[in-house]
Amino acid sequence: MEPIRGYGPASYGQRESVAEKVFGIPPEAAPAWRRLQAGRRLNVTPCDGRPEWISESRTDRREAARLCAGCPIADLCGTYASTADERAGVWAGHDMTSPAQRKALRDQQNGAVAA
Numbered sequence: 001m002e003p004i005r006g007y008g009p010a011s012y013g014q015r016e017s018v019a020e021k022v023f024g025i026p027p028e029a030a031p032a033w034r035r036l037q038a039g040r041r042l043n044v045t046p047c048d049g050r051p052e053w054i055s056e057s058r059t060d061r062r063e064a065a066r067l068c069a070g071c072p073i074a075d076l077c078g079t080y081a082s083t084a085d086e087r088a089g090v091w092a093g094h095d096m097t098s099p100a101q102r103k104a105l106r107d108q109q110n111g112a113v114a115a
Helices: 018-023 027-042 058-067 074-084 099-114
Strands: none
Touching: 018 027, 027 074, 074 099
C-alpha cells in the first residue's frame, strides 16, 4: 500500500513520518498509528472533521463516544489509544480524559487479545 504523503513512511515500519513527529507519536505506538491512519484513509469515520472528539466539554465528549458506535475502525483506534496511553479526547468510544475510561479501554483491548 502506498502511503499518502505526510501520513506514513515510504516503507511502513521503516522510518518516522512527518505526522508522527508533529503529533508526537511515541515510537512504541507508531505501528498502531500507521494502521489507524491507513484505516481512516479507506473508511468514512464519525470523527472526520468533527470537534467533539477533542472538546473541553464533557457533554460533547459523551456525544462523541456515542457516535463511535459502529465505527468501522474502532478496533484500530482503540489499539492506538491504548498503546500510546492517550489521555485526551475520545478514542474508540472512550473518553480518555477519565482514568476509569482509559482502564475500560485497556481491559477491552486485553480481552480482545485474550479471546
